[in-house]
Amino acid sequence: MTVYQATASAPVNIACIKYWGKRDTKLILPTNSSLSVTLDQDHLRSTTTSRADPSFTHDRLWLNGKEEEIKEGGRLWTCIREMKRLRKEEVEDKSSSEPKLSTYNVHICSHNNFPTAAGLASSASGFAALVSSLSHLYSLPVSSSTLSLIARQGSGSACRSLFGGFVAWQMGSNPSGSDSLALQIAPQSHWPDIHALICIVSDDKKGTSSTSGMQRTVETSSLLHHRIKTVVPHRMETISKAIQEKDFDTFAKVTMADSNQFHAVALDTEPPIFYLNDVSRAIIALVVEYNRLGVEEGKGYRAAYTYDAGPNAVIYAKKENVKEILELVVEYFPQREGAFKDAFGLFGGGGK
Ligand code: 2P0
Numbered sequence: 001m002t003v004y005q006a007t008a009s010a011p012v013n014i015a016c017i018k019y020w021g022k023r024d025t026k027l028i029l030p031t032n033s034s035l036s037v038t039l040d041q042d043h044l045r046s047t048t049t050s051r052a053d054p055s056f057t058h059d060r061l062w063l064n065g066k067e068e069e070i071k072e073g074g075r076l077w078t079c080i081r082e083m084k085r086l087r088k089e090e091v092e093d094k095s096s097s098e099p100k101l102s103t104y105n106v107h108i109c110s111h112n113n114f115p116t117a118a119g120l121a122s123s124a125s126g127f128a129a130l131v132s133s134l135s136h137l138y139s140l141p142v143s144s145s146t147l148s149l150i151a152r153q154g155s156g157s158a159c160r161s162l163f164g165g166f167v168a169w170q171m172g173s174n175p176s177g178s179d180s181l182a183l184q185i186a187p188q189s190h191w192p193d194i195h196a197l198i199c200i201v202s203d204d205k206k207g208t209s210s211t212s213g214m215q216r217t218v219e220t221s222s223l224l225h226h227r228i229k230t231v232v233p234h235r236m237e238t239i240s241k242a243i244q245e246k247d248f249d250t251f252a253k254v255t256m257a258d259s260n261q262f263h264a265v266a267l268d269t270e271p272p273i274f275y276l277n278d279v280s281r282a283i284i285a286l287v288v289e290y291n292r293l294g295v296e297e298g299k300g301y302r303a304a305y306t307y308d309a310g311p312n313a314v315i316y317a318k319k320e321n322v323k324e325i326l327e328l329v330v331e332y333f334p335q336r337e338g339a340f341k342d343a344f345g346l347f348g349g350g351g352k
Pocket of ligand 1: 014015017018019020028123124156157158210211307308
């Protein structure tokens with residue numbers, strides 16, 4: 001008997017230009033383009049196994065060993081349906097000899113190798129790994145950008161985890177979402193010198209989810225409209241060029257400015273959303289001072305902080321400075337056991 005089963009993993013990505021706001025909540029179409037760095041496959045990742053079998057009575061999914069409901073019309077349901085549709089259109093319609101896997105139910109089992117509650121982007125790696133494993137199961141002859149269209153409908157930021165290295169999510173303009181996809185700006189090998197240090201400030205579950213928080217921002221923040229129209233398009237160009245030219249100074253300035261503006265639009269939301277805490281702000285002050293000294297010594301910027309929808313810091317730095325930054329962080333912020341995850345060489349690997 002043939003077993004139809006495939007496993008794939010996908011890493012977490014951390015945005016330098018933040019996605020915050022949807023123009024279409026069902027299709028998950030963003031109000032602005034975004035750009036991220038995909039972390040190393042060896043560190044924070046989701047691994048997903050999918051199996052199709054004619055004896056399965058319905059689609060089922062387990063996340064870290066616990067079964068999750070696949071609600072009709074929900075995000076998981078949509079991703080699985082879209083992958084089955086691709087299988088039917090791209091494989092089965094073309095060759096009648098292929099088994100009709102699109103008609104079988106699937107069982108999907110997914111694990112994260114990091115705590116889901118840590119406020120790190122588990123939905124991004126999770127949906128990217130899900131789509132990637134189904135694409136292997138179904139032997140789909142499609143590009144990662146095509147798969148990103150489906151991962152996007154699971155969680156917006158997931159579309160960027162289908163590539164390694166530096167990845168842009170183009171907002172697109174088509175109401176169908178057909179051009180709202182991820183593209184690789186540069187592979188990891190282009191700039192392997194960039195490392196990410198992840199500082200777990202708190203592993204509490206965040207107060208306001210990204211999904212509901214961003215829509216409140218869309219509805220109530222006037223600053224968001226300025227950001228979308230005039231700030232982000234320019235920043236996307238500037239940071240893409242900085243990556244191409246391996247210009248860390250510009251990369252760092254744009255990354256920190258965009259993190260600041262994302263938290264400013266969160267604050268500009270009614271009622272306001274606070275993701276940073278006092279420790280997050282103290283880490284910002286440390287990085288600012290470290291960069292000030294770097295400029296004074298003629299070395300330029302040496303670190304870039306960025307924060308997502310939570311208090312945990314990610315610090316991007318060149319390899320030569322990582323040890324010094326780590327020592328500074330540990331000196332100023334004494335560690336609880338297991339509270340700090342240094343993630344050297346966090347890079348590489350796409351979902352495939
Ligand atoms: C990002 N974040 O670009 C931004 C920065 C959080 C802050 O993408 O509703 O979990 O599933 O599309 O992808 C978090 O948003 O939201 C996010 P949904 P998602 O990484």
